[in-house]
Amino acid sequence: MATTVIPAQPTSKPTNYLNDGFTLKSWLLTTDHKRIAMLYLVSVTLFFFLGGFFAMLIRLELLTPQGDLVSADTYNKIFTAHGMIMVFFFLIPVVPAILGNFLVPLMIGAKDLAFPRINLLSWYLYIIAGGIMIHVLLNGGVDTGWTLYSPFSTQFSNTNVIEAGIAIFIVGFSSIFTGLNFIVTVHRMRAPGLTWSRLPLFIWAQYATSLIMILGTPVIAITTVMLAVERLFHLGIFDPKLGGDPLLFQHLFWFYSHPAVYIMILPSMGVISELIACFSHKRIFGYKIVALSSIAIAVIGFLVWAHHMFVAGISLYAAMIFSFITFFVGVPSAIKVFNWTATLYRGAVSFATPMLYAFGFIGLFTIGGLTGLFLASLGIDVHVTDTYFVVSHFHYVMVGGVVMGYLGGMHFWWPKITGRMYPEGWAKLSALFVFVGFNLTFFPQFVLGYVGMPRRYWQYPPEFQVLNVLSTAGASVLAVGYLLPMIYFAWSLRYGPIAGPNPWGAAGLEWQTPSPPPTTNFDETPVVTWEAYNYDEIEPKHDFLEGTGER
Amino acid sequence: MEQQKNTASLGMWLFLVTEIMFFGGLFCAYLIYRLMHFNAFAAGSQSLDIRWGAFNTAVLLVSSLTVVLAVRAAQDGSRKQLVAYLVITILLGLTFLGVKAIEYKEKFEKHHVPGPTFSFTEKFDDNGKQIPVASNEAELFFSLYFAMTGMHALHMIIGCGLFTVLTVLAWKGHYSPGYYTPIENAGLYWHLVDIIWIYLFPLLYLISRHS
Numbered sequence: 001m002a003t004t005v006i007p008a009q010p011t012s013k014p015t016n017y018l019n020d021g022f023t024l025k026s027w028l029l030t031t032d033h034k035r036i037a038m039l040y041l042v043s044v045t046l047f048f049f050l051g052g053f054f055a056m057l058i059r060l061e062l063l064t065p066q067g068d069l070v071s072a073d074t075y076n077k078i079f080t081a082h083g084m085i086m087v088f089f090f091l092i093p094v095v096p097a098i099l100g101n102f103l104v105p106l107m108i109g110a111k112d113l114a115f116p117r118i119n120l121l122s123w124y125l126y127i128i129a130g131g132i133m134i135h136v137l138l139n140g141g142v143d144t145g146w147t148l149y150s151p152f153s154t155q156f157s158n159t160n161v162i163e164a165g166i167a168i169f170i171v172g173f174s175s176i177f178t179g180l181n182f183i184v185t186v187h188r189m190r191a192p193g194l195t196w197s198r199l200p201l202f203i204w205a206q207y208a209t210s211l212i213m214i215l216g217t218p219v220i221a222i223t224t225v226m227l228a229v230e231r232l233f234h235l236g237i238f239d240p241k242l243g244g245d246p247l248l249f250q251h252l253f254w255f256y257s258h259p260a261v262y263i264m265i266l267p268s269m270g271v272i273s274e275l276i277a278c279f280s281h282k283r284i285f286g287y288k289i290v291a292l293s294s295i296a297i298a299v300i301g302f303l304v305w306a307h308h309m310f311v312a313g314i315s316l317y318a319a320m321i322f323s324f325i326t327f328f329v330g331v332p333s334a335i336k337v338f339n340w341t342a343t344l345y346r347g348a349v350s351f352a353t354p355m356l357y358a359f360g361f362i363g364l365f366t367i368g369g370l371t372g373l374f375l376a377s378l379g380i381d382v383h384v385t386d387t388y389f390v391v392s393h394f395h396y397v398m399v400g401g402v403v404m405g406y407l408g409g410m411h412f413w414w415p416k417i418t419g420r421m422y423p424e425g426w427a428k429l430s431a432l433f434v435f436v437g438f439n440l441t442f443f444p445q446f447v448l449g450y451v452g453m454p455r456r457y458w459q460y461p462p463e464f465q466v467l468n469v470l471s472t473a474g475a476s477v478l479a480v481g482y483l484l485p486m487i488y489f490a491w492s493l494r495y496g497p498i499a500g501p502n503p504w505g506a507a508g509l510e511w512q513t514p515s516p517p518p519t520t521n522f523d524e525t526p527v528v529t530w531e532a533y534n535y536d537e538i539e540p541k542h543d544f545l546e547g548t549g550e551r
Numbered sequence: 552m553e554q555q556k557n558t559a560s561l562g563m564w565l566f567l568v569t570e571i572m573f574f575g576g577l578f579c580a581y582l583i584y585r586l587m588h589f590n591a592f593a594a595g596s597q598s599l600d601i602r603w604g605a606f607n608t609a610v611l612l613v614s615s616l617t618v619v620l621a622v623r624a625a626q627d628g629s630r631k632q633l634v635a636y637l638v639i640t641i642l643l644g645l646t647f648l649g650v651k652a653i654e655y656k657e658k659f660e661k662h663h664v665p666g667p668t669f670s671f672t673e674k675f676d677d678n679g680k681q682i683p684v685a686s687n688e689a690e691l692f693f694s695l696y697f698a699m700t701g702m703h704a705l706h707m708i709i710g711c712g713l714f715t716v717l718t719v720l721a722w723k724g725h726y727s728p729g730y731y732t733p734i735e736n737a738g739l740y741w742h743l744v745d746i747i748w749i750y751l752f753p754l755l756y757l758i759s760r761h762s
Contacts, residue, residue, distance in 0.1 A: 114558050115558075180565045184562045215569075225698075226577075226580070226698065237694050237698065242688065243587065244694075245583070248584075
């Protein structure tokens, strides 16, 4: 792969959002959605690697059957730290706050989000909450698991539960403000002619996500408040001694935390819709039903939470209903998978890196989703509750799904964000590492769970060791797959070939403005006269596969 | 300008939705526990002073009226009236909080504050029939009483702070018939806090007093 070093053009006046001011202040007090997206990119990536560090500690401890690397107490704190950081500081904000922030205004032809200052505020809330979380970790951590179940969290744990609760509360408001901003923006700021039925599916997915954010997040906020006042002031809201019910905590917790799974996966589904359409060079099959399936997931997703509690002592009849609705929420997800597959049919499919991630997403999400149906079945759930089967299932959805979608999106929009192409060969290699490493890490865990290895223990019977060693080996491969993009993305900032406004030949308003986009996004407000994904009107481009980028 | 105003108020309405979900968790806990421990919750309700509750309800309803009048004054561009109505609203809000403080003090003196010193000896008066209740279940009632009214009071304090800032800005002439969105949005917030009390009052004070 021959690459020539193309120096950045020296410019006297600002031509894009990146060179519009170089001071620290111009970044930290910016209200430009693109710059805020970059602030999020840096901070969310930091938390990803922090959470990944704890994941590696877990895998290293589980390399041997004995609890030898860390003590049992420390292990509890490690998996709690991994869960809390990955859920609240990585998976929930990752796609909405980075790609969503960057793309929502660009895709709808707006200058910015509806409330730019609230957008900046949401980043500061994220940073404050992240600072508190790191403070918690430095002061001994939390040992409750990310689920914070009462009464252990309210009465027995002597770790920093309240402080962790405060961090979750604050980062929740960061997420609420992002959601609120997106909803108002999509309602009020669309370019002339951009009707709802012409919106990119990424926007539909962000909209559905935002609905969950503003309806669900306040409930986890009040739940952590109740938890905190119970510890602080001895109010006995979940205390069985006073007649309180710890199950209520679980209900309130999962009322948010199950829909939160859809906060994570829906934006990635939106990304996949964009990728599949672009690299099949074809309008997405069944646009309307794919758009509505996002809304359906958001709505039905609110009615399934108690499937986390089948063995916790809820009534059998409630469990049956929740089981049924859980099967039902699989339908809109399946619709998406079928429609993506149908889009490929007779499409001009090309295998650029983003498309590899999209294929990875479809495969892994399908496994994750189908094992979700196992867990929705009352009988099987009793057998595998709190085993590695569950761990593997949700990692297939959250890591196999969300992170594949995120990385696919990052590769796809990287030329738009930075104006430079990433190195295609390295990117393909890292996609391969991620896919192989991921499956090697988590597929053995399905088996482990099925044969009975419980989650959250730091030692295990020796007969489980082979599968655990495979899993740890896979985690190492996966780590390489995640570190590689860091390196070549950084490299491409300086040495990557200049991308041009539309290196992929993609439809969508964001590709009609220069890369990187000017501060005001569009020199003049675009007027939309075409349907979404009008690929039959766009010349296909395949030379990007040669990795030159420049045409 | 019109579009900006619509955008801001759509944002405010969505924020109010999040507030409803926020309080929803508490209401949900209260209703479930009330069903589980009816007698203790009824006895707890009966121990509250309905006169203070009713007085505070009246105070809040009047304050909602003054907020509406303030918005109206802003629309008409009469600065003095706007400031006056905002000040009255703040005073009414402070009155509510003062009464709440008196009620909290009374709970403290009667050892009705949850914690190691809690004791509850009242019985549930079921149409003249005196039913003894478990003290620990009454403690659950008071836990929720303090959580719900405390969270509501916190919102009142935020509202008063908000109106104080708006009063100063209104005094300086920041608002005109063309631009009064902050007044309107703060008013929406105040109405929501008012409505939450309209639900809290019957749930906590009234519904166990049937005769």
